[in-house]
Amino acid sequence: MKKASLILRCLVLLICATPALGQRILGEFTGTITDPNGGAMVGAKVTAVDPPTGRTWTGQTNEDGVYRLVSVPTGTRYEVSVEHQGFKTARRDDVTLDVGEAKRLDFSQVAKVFWSPRNLAN
DSSP states (O other), X not given: OHHHHHHHHHHHHHHHHHHHHTOOSEEEEEEEEEOTXXXXXXXXXXXXXXXXXTEEEEEEOOTTSEEEEEEEESSSEEEEEEEOTXXXXXXXXXEEOOTTOEEEXXXXXXXXXXXXXXXXXX
């Protein structure tokens, strides 16, 4: 009888613990990067930095301007930035991420304005 009770307890524990295996302690950042006209920016570099540790997660946008930074630990505040040649770097600070969250961060890039003496003449 004791053996059957022990087996039953172990079985109940195993069944109750199984859903916990599927839970993620990580999250991800995702979003779309567009130019000032709303067009997709292909090949933009997206970086998330954990300032206290300096650890980084980096990705690039695809042909639709979409990026994903996966397997990012939760419980800290990130600095997320976007870089692309010919555009100003965009950045968001103090971005938090919850367990299992796919946080959407969309960016619209602003073109760099190059100054030259000729610009004043016009």
